[in-house]
Amino acid sequence: MKKLINAPDRVVDEALAGMAAAHSDLIRVEPPNIVVRKDAPRRGKVGVISGGGSGHEPMHGGFVGLGMLDAACPGAVFTSPVPDQMQAATKAVDGGAGVLHIVKNYTGDIMNFDLAAQLAEAEGIQVKSVVIADDVAVKDSLYTAGRRGVGGTVLAEKIVGGCAESGANLDTVTAMCQRVQDNVRSMGMALTSCTLPSVGKPTFDLGDDEMEIGIGIHGEPGRSRMKIATADQIVEMLMTPILEDLPFKSGDRVLAFVNGMGGTPLIELYVVYNAVASMLKGKGITVARNLVGSYITSLDMAGCSISLLKLDDEMTRFWDAPVHTPALRWGL
Amino acid sequence: MSFDKSGQLSYDDFAAWIRRYAGVIADNKQYLTDLDAAIGDADHGINMDRGFQAVLPKLDAQTPGDVGAMLKVVGSTLISTVGGASGPLYGTFFLQFGIATAGQSSVGLEQLLKGLDAAISAMQRLGKAEPGDKTLLDALIPARDALRRASEDGEQPAKALSAAVDAADEGMRATIPLVARKGRASYLGDRSAGHQDPGATSVDLLIRAARDQWAG
Incomplete structure (x- = not known):
């Protein structure tokens, strides 16, 4: 470690x-x-x-x-x-x-x-x-x-x-x-495990060519472990259960949140966001607001999660309202 | 130290039990954490050890005499220091045990069982778990039941405690094939089968520590 x-x-x-x-x-x-x-x-x-x-x-x-x-x-x-x-x-x-x-x-x-x-x-x-x-x-x-x-x-x-x-x-x-x-509905995935400082070794073993779909933010295993895929395929695997669950429909206005797990660079999160945005466009869902970055992480785990929130006017107004915190700041 | 001629345990017996268990937890910190890593979040031993290390100075500061008052201090200290699910659950165990034995300077099998009954029902209210959900109750409830059967059969306290340890052992091992329905292990679904529950394991150690201290 x-x-x-x-x-x-x-x-x-x-x-x-x-x-x-x-x-x-x-x-x-x-x-x-x-x-x-x-x-x-x-x-x-x-x-x-x-x-x-x-x-x-x-x-x-x-x-x-x-x-x-x-x-x-x-x-x-x-x-x-x-x-x-x-x-x-x-x-x-x-x-x-x-x-x-x-x-x-x-x-x-x-x-x-x-x-x-x-x-x-x-x-x-x-x-x-x-x-x-x-x-x-x-x-x-x-x-x-x-x-x-x-x-x-x-x-x-x-x-x-x-x-x-x-x-x-x-x-x-x-x-x-x-x-x-x-x-709001979310789902995450991991490319690598996290390592707790007190444990000193990875919480779980993931092969160099494997990923875990449906991971939790503490390294809890998810739905399935499989061979690594492209970003577009991974987005599809995460978005489909999210979209079907609420369900999100054509005409909805959403806040799309692409989150990094702590060990994934922003450039990859934008690759993911690009796929999320185009998939939503294809389904007639409007991305009214978005957030891209590592905001709810799992120590040094590499991977991402996607969250979709179906917005209404009031939620949108409070999202846009001024915020001044160590991690989020706008509208001031 | 052990049961006296009339089958009673003293304040010192209870304090020695808690101190012994703190040592057992320290010795098994890694083992419990490894069990938790397999189906939970790899912190059970670390959290329990932090809690019982905080309990030790509180015990030293406690005025000897009232068993219930001492157990309540153990419970509230665990609630304040352990965190996770084990903090509230173990904390509730000792807190309720303490409430049931408040004001008593000695405790016999009958009060011991009353304390366990109160502790177990409060833990079930808090955690909403049933036997077979792959939780610490799967060792605790069989131990309590075995203790009660032995006591009703008129067994000596030492023998009754051994029966409780055997039941806790069996209950702990019986968690291995179970699919977890509560706690973080439940996220694994069927993948939680094949692993021994860390909470049932720390409960087994608790019952063993009582047997070793009081009937060793």
Whole structure:
């Protein structure tokens, strides 16, 4: 393993200290390891927080700031944060209008956020939660933990952040988050495994000529392993299940999000985006907005994910609204 | 240290059990992590070890006497330090066990079973898992049931604990062919079969640590 680290068990703390030093104009980092918007709490504004294991940077800490998250709770690498963090974050951002928890659908995240919401409510803070579960690679059935929360989370955090910034109340902000969840679908693939700093070797073995379709953001295996294909073929393999699931139809206006897994260069993501855009055009679906880059990653994994969100005017407006965070900035 | 003549365990017995288990987890950190790498996300041993290393100084700081109060501290420390699914689940186990034994300076088999009942039902409420879902419950529930049967048959506590270990072993091994229905392993579908569940394995170690400490 070759990594830019000092010690595996100090990676998260040192990265957070680095973030705080680099972005002191936007965020502050407080114990017990929470990233808080510098001017939080904002009186009368609904607080929006999220959290999850580290290793997916810039998600979630990189999305803390004006127009997006009020706080983020990073756990150990690929391990959900503990309730103390979400409880502290909830208290730190509560401006009296309540707090929304955006939770990715993983067993640990659900349980820890659930415990935290109970603790915060016991202290008199109104908390609502929306679970993001957009990964079509997982069969949603009684026999699984349900679909994973992946790329759709980034889009939800931006749109919901814009909604909260507009002064909407907790019910409205919660409904907006649910609306994004209901209209977004994603799927990812890996060219290589990721390597956890604490483990030191790749999580799974993938041959030089193989890829994993339907990969999760923690290296969880996907739908199938197969021989490597061209970018156009891979896009087809990811887009077809996404398009069929919602389903997306001719005449729809969408936000197309091509995300890098951490180890794939932007030039390849644009090759992927090119194929996504032309496939959507061929189906009569309008790409009204897009995002291309590595925003929800899996450490050093090479690969990509594609997310499509069916937009309406309100979602589009909140997507366009000003945002100023370490990782996303526009409209200012 | 072990059961006294009237079949009771003391505060020190419980504290020694937790300390022994912390050592067992440290020794098996890599093994549990490797099991998790096969069907989960390769962190079970690392997370459990972080939690129990945080528990040790809390135990040292605890005023001896109240078994329940000590177990509650263990539970809340695990919830605050482990993360993942095992943090809330193991935390709930010790928290509920502690609530069921609150104010007691000694605990016999009967209270032990009451504590296990409370712990298991709270874990099931939290994780919504059923036996056979390939989770830690697949070792824990058979162990509890074996302990109850042995106790009802009038077995000595030491023998009852051995029966619990045998049942936990069997339950743990029985997770190998199962297809996971809960947790991250469930994403694998049929591909989760053929691997032993890491949570059932750490539970087996927990029951073993009790047997080794109290009836070794």
